[in-house]
Amino acid sequence: MPAKVSISAQPQHPPRPAGGRPAQALRPVAGVLPDGTPFYAPMGEVASDGDLVTCHLCGRSRRSVTAHLRAHGWTKAAYCEAFGLERGQSLEGQDTQKRRAAAFTPRLVFDPAIRAGSAAGRQRARSGDLSRDAVRAVTGRPVPEQRRRKAAVARAAMPPERVARANRDRAARHLAEVAAALARLQGYPDLRAFVLARAGAGASLAAISREAGLHQNWLARHLAAIDPGAAEVVRQFRPDRSEARWRPLVAALGFAGPAEYLRDRHVRQHRTVAAIAAEIGMSHHAVEAALARHGLAVTADAARRSAARTARPASLPRSATTASAATSATAAPPGGAGGRSPRSRASRPPGCAGSTLPPADQQGRRGAGPPRPCGSRRPGSRAAAAQQAAELGRASVERRPAWRGGGATTAAAGASVVLPETPRRPP
Numbered sequence: 001m002p003a004k005v006s007i008s009a010q011p012q013h014p015p016r017p018a019g020g021r022p023a024q025a026l027r028p029v030a031g032v033l034p035d036g037t038p039f040y041a042p043m044g045e046v047a048s049d050g051d052l053v054t055c056h057l058c059g060r061s062r063r064s065v066t067a068h069l070r071a072h073g074w075t076k077a078a079y080c081e082a083f084g085l086e087r088g089q090s091l092e093g094q095d096t097q098k099r100r101a102a103a104f105t106p107r108l109v110f111d112p113a114i115r116a117g118s119a120a121g122r123q124r125a126r127s128g129d130l131s132r133d134a135v136r137a138v139t140g141r142p143v144p145e146q147r148r149r150k151a152a153v154a155r156a157a158m159p160p161e162r163v164a165r166a167n168r169d170r171a172a173r174h175l176a177e178v179a180a181a182l183a184r185l186q187g188y189p190d191l192r193a194f195v196l197a198r199a200g201a202g203a204s205l206a207a208i209s210r211e212a213g214l215h216q217n218w219l220a221r222h223l224a225a226i227d228p229g230a231a232e233v234v235r236q237f238r239p240d241r242s243e244a245r246w247r248p249l250v251a252a253l254g255f256a257g258p259a260e261y262l263r264d265r266h267v268r269q270h271r272t273v274a275a276i277a278a279e280i281g282m283s284h285h286a287v288e289a290a291l292a293r294h295g296l297a298v299t300a301d302a303a304r305r306s307a308a309r310t311a312r313p314a315s316l317p318r319s320a321t322t323a324s325a326a327t328s329a330t331a332a333p334p335g336g337a338g339g340r341s342p343r344s345r346a347s348r349p350p351g352c353a354g355s356t357l358p359p360a361d362q363q364g365r366r367g368a369g370p371p372r373p374c375g376s377r378r379p380g381s382r383a384a385a386a387q388q389a390a391e392l393g394r395a396s397v398e399r400r401p402a403w404r405g406g407g408a409t410t411a412a413a414g415a416s417v418v419l420p421e422t423p424r425r426p427p
Contacts (some may be wrong), residue, residue, distance in 0.1 A: 027040040027041070027054065027059035028040070030042055030043075031043065033082060037057070039056040039057065039083065040054065040055070040056060040057075040058065040059030041054045041055075041056045041059070041083075043083055043084045043145055044083070044084035044085065044144065044145030044146040044148070044149055045146070046085065046089060046090075046091065048093060048094075049061070050093060050094055050095075051063065051093040051094060051095040051096070052093050053065050053091055053092060053093055055068055055069075055072075056079070056082075056083045057069075057072050057074065057079075058072070063092065063093050063095070063096045064091065064092045064093070064096050065079075065091035065092070066091045066092060069091075076091065079091075080144070081144075084144045084145030084146055085144060085146050086144050086146050086147055089146065172225070175222050175225065175226055176226065179191040179222075179226050179227075182194070182212050182214070185212070186212065191223075191226060191227060191230070192227045192229070192230040194208075194212075195208060195219065195223065195227075195230050195234060196230060196233060196234070198211070199233075199234045199237045200237065202244050205219040205220045205223065205234065206219075206220065243257075243258055245282075246258035246261075246280075246290065249280050249281065249282075250280070258290055258294065259294045261280075262276070262287075262290060262291055262294060262296055263294075263296065265279070266291065266296060266298075266299070267296065270299075273287045273288055273291075273298060
């Protein structure tokens, strides 16, 4: 009987794929897609070593990944979108591309359908239709990572001055397109006609921008760059637009314009800015701006100063009223405006006009001692010192501030009288 051979004793070899070639080693995982699918090549790149291209889904190298995607159940469009590749990116090796181009050249010459399609494509490229269709196709579609990297490399190779000039030119073209579209929507031939028509009606640039559906500062920022002449004309409309709010209000009060109204109220009647603002129904800032616009100086508390000038006699100079302050106190009328109160008249010494207390009560209130003549002051008081200095014919009164710790000193005709210091309030 023949001996049995154990199968386990035979050496085990790794399985070999069809064709006799050994299995390729897989690349390490480069990342994971949002749906959890791992990939084995960098995003936005085609990993190729010349004749072979690495598949992102399995990490194996193939001559044509486009034909290999059928094994994964993917399409080329979905593959390029998932891994950040451009839609026109080739997924074949260089040798495969050369073979395909060599096979297609005879068909371009002898196949009528391919010849007609190529001619139509060249015509669309010359007319610009092909570029416009490409722009419409990519509008709203995310930019692939591969294109971003190409654009970054191209920008890094360009001089900064050229990049800045290109950005300015592109911004100017965009502003011109927005201005033309805005004028068409409003029914005007251009932006200048639209802005001048609305500004002539009293609308501001902010109101015109909001009316056109733009940001309120859009015209204020870009009108000078789009049409400098229109911006200068609108700048001349601003004073008239400021006066437009005043005209109906001052016309209701019987004035021809804001200048006549402000001159009458502020210069002739001496009304304050607050009083004018309350009458006209505007803020005091608007009134001050209108006064400055018409060359009228703002005078604070004009009504009070006018009343004070009217109450002071015109024949009495300001220096005379200051010098006779001490003597005018004794000559004031006993009652009425500028007179003494009943309490002060009651404390006068006996025999004085206007005293309301009997002599006995007056003595008790004033203290012990003989009665003083009318018009005299208690010795040592400020009023007495002032009266004494006035009788001596003093020329000036020098007072030291209370915070220096001294009283008031009065010098007249070689005599010096020191006024007692006013007692300070306890803290």
